[in-house]
Amino acid sequence: MAEHLSADHNTESWALELLALGDEEKMTPKQIAILQAAVDVFAEKGYASAATSEIAQKAGVAEGTIFRYYKTKKDLLLSIVGPTMSKLLAPFVIRNFGNLLDRSFDSYEDFLHALIRNRLDFARKNFKILQILIQEIPFHPSLRNQFMEDIVSKVFERISAHVEHFKQKGEILDVPAPALIRFTVSATIGYIMTRLLLQPDREWNDEEEIELLIRFIMHGIAADPK
Amino acid sequence: MAEHLSADHNTESWALELLALGDEEKMTPKQIAILQAAVDVFAEKGYASAATSEIAQKAGVAEGTIFRYYKTKKDLLLSIVGPTMSKLLAPFVIRNFGNLLDRSFDSYEDFLHALIRNRLDFARKNFKILQILIQEIPFHPSLRNQFMEDIVSKVFERISAHVEHFKQKGEILDVPAPALIRFTVSATIGYIMTRLLLQPDREWNDEEEIELLIRFIMHGIAADPK
Amino acid sequence: MAEHLSADHNTESWALELLALGDEEKMTPKQIAILQAAVDVFAEKGYASAATSEIAQKAGVAEGTIFRYYKTKKDLLLSIVGPTMSKLLAPFVIRNFGNLLDRSFDSYEDFLHALIRNRLDFARKNFKILQILIQEIPFHPSLRNQFMEDIVSKVFERISAHVEHFKQKGEILDVPAPALIRFTVSATIGYIMTRLLLQPDREWNDEEEIELLIRFIMHGIAADPK
Amino acid sequence: MAEHLSADHNTESWALELLALGDEEKMTPKQIAILQAAVDVFAEKGYASAATSEIAQKAGVAEGTIFRYYKTKKDLLLSIVGPTMSKLLAPFVIRNFGNLLDRSFDSYEDFLHALIRNRLDFARKNFKILQILIQEIPFHPSLRNQFMEDIVSKVFERISAHVEHFKQKGEILDVPAPALIRFTVSATIGYIMTRLLLQPDREWNDEEEIELLIRFIMHGIAADPK
DNA sequence: TATGAATGAGTCTTCATTCAT
DNA sequence: GATGAATGAAGACTCATTCAT
Numbered sequence: 001m002a003e004h005l006s007a008d009h010n011t012e013s014w015a016l017e018l019l020a021l022g023d024e025e026k027m028t029p030k031q032i033a034i035l036q037a038a039v040d041v042f043a044e045k046g047y048a049s050a051a052t053s054e055i056a057q058k059a060g061v062a063e064g065t066i067f068r069y070y071k072t073k074k075d076l077l078l079s080i081v082g083p084t085m086s087k088l089l090a091p092f093v094i095r096n097f098g099n100l101l102d103r104s105f106d107s108y109e110d111f112l113h114a115l116i117r118n119r120l121d122f123a124r125k126n127f128k129i130l131q132i133l134i135q136e137i138p139f140h141p142s143l144r145n146q147f148m149e150d151i152v153s154k155v156f157e158r159i160s161a162h163v164e165h166f167k168q169k170g171e172i173l174d175v176p177a178p179a180l181i182r183f184t185v186s187a188t189i190g191y192i193m194t195r196l197l198l199q200p201d202r203e204w205n206d207e208e209e210i211e212l213l214i215r216f217i218m219h220g221i222a223a224d225p226k
Numbered sequence: 227m228a229e230h231l232s233a234d235h236n237t238e239s240w241a242l243e244l245l246a247l248g249d250e251e252k253m254t255p256k257q258i259a260i261l262q263a264a265v266d267v268f269a270e271k272g273y274a275s276a277a278t279s280e281i282a283q284k285a286g287v288a289e290g291t292i293f294r295y296y297k298t299k300k301d302l303l304l305s306i307v308g309p310t311m312s313k314l315l316a317p318f319v320i321r322n323f324g325n326l327l328d329r330s331f332d333s334y335e336d337f338l339h340a341l342i343r344n345r346l347d348f349a350r351k352n353f354k355i356l357q358i359l360i361q362e363i364p365f366h367p368s369l370r371n372q373f374m375e376d377i378v379s380k381v382f383e384r385i386s387a388h389v390e391h392f393k394q395k396g397e398i399l400d401v402p403a404p405a406l407i408r409f410t411v412s413a414t415i416g417y418i419m420t421r422l423l424l425q426p427d428r429e430w431n432d433e434e435e436i437e438l439l440i441r442f443i444m445h446g447i448a449a450d451p452k
Numbered sequence: 453m454a455e456h457l458s459a460d461h462n463t464e465s466w467a468l469e470l471l472a473l474g475d476e477e478k479m480t481p482k483q484i485a486i487l488q489a490a491v492d493v494f495a496e497k498g499y500a501s502a503a504t505s506e507i508a509q510k511a512g513v514a515e516g517t518i519f520r521y522y523k524t525k526k527d528l529l530l531s532i533v534g535p536t537m538s539k540l541l542a543p544f545v546i547r548n549f550g551n552l553l554d555r556s557f558d559s560y561e562d563f564l565h566a567l568i569r570n571r572l573d574f575a576r577k578n579f580k581i582l583q584i585l586i587q588e589i590p591f592h593p594s595l596r597n598q599f600m601e602d603i604v605s606k607v608f609e610r611i612s613a614h615v616e617h618f619k620q621k622g623e624i625l626d627v628p629a630p631a632l633i634r635f636t637v638s639a640t641i642g643y644i645m646t647r648l649l650l651q652p653d654r655e656w657n658d659e660e661e662i663e664l665l666i667r668f669i670m671h672g673i674a675a676d677p678k
Numbered sequence: 679m680a681e682h683l684s685a686d687h688n689t690e691s692w693a694l695e696l697l698a699l700g701d702e703e704k705m706t707p708k709q710i711a712i713l714q715a716a717v718d719v720f721a722e723k724g725y726a727s728a729a730t731s732e733i734a735q736k737a738g739v740a741e742g743t744i745f746r747y748y749k750t751k752k753d754l755l756l757s758i759v760g761p762t763m764s765k766l767l768a769p770f771v772i773r774n775f776g777n778l779l780d781r782s783f784d785s786y787e788d789f790l791h792a793l794i795r796n797r798l799d800f801a802r803k804n805f806k807i808l809q810i811l812i813q814e815i816p817f818h819p820s821l822r823n824q825f826m827e828d829i830v831s832k833v834f835e836r837i838s839a840h841v842e843h844f845k846q847k848g849e850i851l852d853v854p855a856p857a858l859i860r861f862t863v864s865a866t867i868g869y870i871m872t873r874l875l876l877q878p879d880r881e882w883n884d885e886e887e888i889e890l891l892i893r894f895i896m897h898g899i900a901a902d903p904k
Numbered sequence: 905t906a907t908g909a910a911t912g913a914g915t916c917t918t919c920a921t922t923c924a925t
Numbered sequence: 926g927a928t929g930a931a932t933g934a935a936g937a938c939t940c941a942t943t944c945a946t
Binding site for chain 2: 045046048049108131135138139148152167170171172173174175179180182183184185186187189190191194198209212213215216217218219220221222223
C-alpha cells in the first residue's frame with residue numbers, strides 16, 4: 001500500500017491502470033474536448049447554470065454533438081464526477097495482499113506523510129472536478145449515495161485499519177478511532193483547501209508545511225509538553 | 227469577548243443587537259414568509275435551480291410579491307446570505323475595549339472551548355443558510371469577495387491576536403500563526419461538519435467530543451506525549 | 453330520448469347543460485384563442501407536426517402563455533379531444549327515465565332519422581376536432597382506451613337496446629344485433645364522411661339523402677323487394 | 679374482371695404483374711429491410727413521430743444508408759404508400775376487354791361477394807400500410823390528390839359501370855348511382871374495419887358475416903318486407 | 905400593497921440530413 | 926455501396942420579471 005500512497009510523479013499511475021477503462025482512452029478528440037469544456041463551464045458556472053450551448057462552443061463542436069456522446073446534460077456531469085469519485089476512493093481500496101499492511105509504514109507519521117502528499121497531488125490534478133463534485137453532491141442523490149457509501153464509509157474503514165494498527169503498537173492514543181480519523185482527515189483537508197482554494201497564490205513550501213501539519217496532528221500545538 | 231464567544235442560550239443576542247437593522251424586524255409577515263421559504267428552497271434545490279414561483283407558493287404569496295421586496299432573485303439570495311455572513315464574522319470583530327483580551331481567557335483551551343461551542347451553536351441555528359452560503363460563494367463574486375475579505379482575513383486577524391497572545395505566554399508553539407490557525411480552524415470545522423452534515427443522526431455527546439477535540443488540538447494524537 | 457336525438461337548432465343544448473363544466477365558460481379570451489388556434493393547427497398539420505410556436509402565433513399570445521394553461525402540448529390536445537369525445541358519446545348515455553325508451557320512437561326509421569341528423573349536425577359543428585380525434589386515437593393509449601371503452605362499447609350497448617326493442621316488435625330482422633348495428637352505423641358514418649369530408653362542396657339535399665339512406669338501411673338496394 | 683376480384687390465394691398476382699416495377703424486385707436486401715422497418719415504425723408511431731434512426735436500427739442498417747435509397751424521409755413514406763395506393767385501385771382499373779363486364783357476374787350479389795372478399799384479403803395483407811395511408815393522406819397534398827383523383831373518382835367510375843349494368847337488368851333500385859355506391863362501399867368498409875381494426879381478436883366467421891352483409895345491402899334490415 | 909396573467913429569452917434535447925472515410 | 930459521426934435548425938418547455946388591476 002505504500003506504493004499507491006506514495007507521492008511520486010507517477011502517483012496516479014495505479015489509478016490509470018485500474019480505471020483506464022472508460023477514461024480518456026478510446027475517446028475521440030471531440031469527446032475529450034467536450035469533457036474538458038464541460039469541466040471548465042461546470043466549475044465556473046455550476047452545473048445548473050451551465051449551458052450546453054456554451055460547453056459546445058468552448059469545445060468547438062455543435063450542440064447536438066454533445067448529445068451523441070451523453071444522452072443528457074446530467075449524464076455529462078456524472079461521466080465527469082463519477083470516475084473521479086472512484087479515483088478519490090481508489091488509493092484506499094487497493095487490495096493489500098498478504099500482511100503488506102503491517103510492513104507498509106514504519107510509523108503513523110510516515111502514513112500521514114504519504115496520505116497528505118498523495119491526496120494533495122490528487123486534488124491539484126483534479127481540482128476543478130473536485131470543485132464540481134463538492135458543489136453538486138447535495139443536489140444529486142446518486143452522487144450523494146455514492147459519496148456517503150463508497151467514499152465516506154470505505155475510506156473510514158481503511159484508515160481505521162491503519163489507526164487500529166498503530167494504536168496497538170502504542171504509537172497513538174487509545175481513544176475511539178472515529179474521532180482520531182476525523183481529526184486527521186479534517187486537518188489534512190483543511191491544509192489542502194487552504195493550499196489550493198483559499199490561498200493558491202501564496203508561496204508554499206509544501207514539504208515544510210506538511211511536516212508541520214504532521215507535527216500538529218501527532219503532538220498538537222501546545223508548547224513543550226514536558 | 228468571553229461573553230460573545232460564550233455558548234449561552236442568548237449566544238446570538240449580541241448579533242441581534244448589532245445586526246438587527248434589516249433583519250426580521252420591521253418586516254411584514256409576508257416578507258418573513260418569503261425569506262423562510264427562500265431559505266428552504268435554496269437549500270433544497272440550490273440557488274440556480276430554485277424557482278421563484280416555488281418560493282412564492284411555499285411562502286403563500288403571489289409570484290409578483292417577491293419582486294416588491296427584492297428587485298431580483300439574486301437580491302433575495304444576497305439578503306439571506308449577506309447578513310448571515312456578517313453574523314458569521316460578528317463574534318470576532320466585537321470591539322474589545324481596553325485590554326479585555328488579555329483577561330478574556332485563562333488558557334488557549336478555554337478559548338478553544340468557547341470558540342467551538344459558540345460556532346457549533348451558530349452553525350446549528352443557521353444550518354440551511356450556511357449551506358446556501360457555501361454553495362453559492364464560488365458563483366457570486368460579491369459573496370466571494372465579502373467572504374475572502376471580511377471573513378477569512380478578519381477572522382484570521384482576530385484569532386491571530388489570541389494566538390500571538392498565548393504564544394507569548396508560552397502556552398503554544400512558537401511557529402507561524404497561519405499554520406496554527408489553519409490547524410485549529412480545520413479541526414473545528416471538521417467536527418462541526420461531521421456533527422451536523424455527515425452524521426447528524428448519530429448520538430453525540432458534544433461535551434465529551436469537544437473535550438477530546440481540544441485535547442487533540444493541544445497535544446495531538448500521539449500516545450504518551452512525554 | 454327523442455329530445456336529445458332531435459336535430460333541432462338547439463341540438464346540443466343538452467350537451468351544454470351537461471358538459472358545460474370546463475367548457476368555454478370560465479375561460480379567459482386568451483385561453484379560448486389558444487384552443488381555437490390549436491384546433492386549427494392540429495387539424496391542419498397533425499398533432500406531432502404542430503408547433504406550439506405556431507399555435508401561439510395564431511392565437512396572438514406568447515408561447516409561454518400556452519403553458520400557463522396547459523402543462524404540456526399533450527395536455528392541450530387532450531383538453532380539446534377529451535370533452536369532444538364525451539360529447540360524441542353523450543346523446544347515447546342520457547338516462548332514459550322510466551320506460552321512456554319504448555315510447556321514444558314510433559319506428560326504427562324514426563330512430564334512424566333522428567340519429568343520422570343529430571350526428572351529422574354534431575359532426576359538422578365539431579368537424580376539425582373529430583378529424584384530430586380520429587387522427588390521434590391510434591397514437592395515444594389514453595384516447596384509444598377512452599374511445600374503445602366509452603364510445604364503442606357504450607354506444608353499442610345503447611343502440612343495442614333500441615335494436616332489440618324493434619326486433620321484438622318484429623320491425624327488424626332477427627339476426628345478431630352486432631351485425632345490425634355495424635351495418636347501420638357504417639352506412640351512417642359513410643354518409644357523414646362523404647358529406648363533410650370527401651365531397652363537402654357538392655350540393656347536398658340532406659333531407660332527401662337521409663330518406664334514401666334510411667330506405668337503403670331498411671330495405672336494401674334490391675329492386676322490387678317483394 | 680371476375681379474376682382480379684376473386685379472393686383466391688393468388689389474389690394479388692395481378693398486382694405483382696402490374697406493379698412489380700419498383701416493387702420488391704431489383705431491391706437489395708438492405709432496401710427491403712428498410713422498407714419493412716419503415717412500415718413498422720410509421721404504423722406504430724405515425725410518420726411525423728417516426729425517427730429515421732429507429733427505422734435504420736430496426737432495419738439493421740446505418741442511418742445514412744436510408745438516404746442512399748430515399749432522398750428524404752418523405753420519399754420513404756411515398757415509396758411505401760404510393761404503390762399500395764395503386765394496388766388499392768388496381769382491381770378496378772383492369773381493362774375489361776370487350777363486353778366482358780356483362781358476363782362477369784351473374785348478379786349484384788356475386789359482384790358484392792367478390793368485392794368484399796377481395797378487399798378484405800387485400801386489407802388484411804396490407805393492413806399496416808393502409809393504416810399509414812389513412813393517417814397520412816390528410817397531411818400530404820400529393821397523397822391526397824392521388825387518393826381523390828385516382829382512387830375515389832376512378833373506383834367510383836368503375837363501380838358505377840357495374841351498378842348501371844345491374845340497374846338496367848332491373849336487379850337494383852333505380853336511384854342515383856352515387857348513393858348506391860356510397861352505401862355499398864360504406865357497408866363494406868365498415869365490415870372490414872370492424873373485422874381488422876376494432877375487433878380483430880373476436881372469432882369471425884367471414885363467410886357467414888359476408889353473406890349477412892350482402893343480404894343487408896340487398897334487402898335491408900327490415901323484417902319480412904312482404 | 906398585493907396580485908397573477910403574460911411575457912419571451914433562454915434551455916435542453918431531437919432528428920433529418922450530409923459527407924468524409 | 927455503406928457507414929456513422931457530425932451538424933444545426935427547430936421544438937417543447939421553464940422561469941425571472943413586468944405591469945395593469
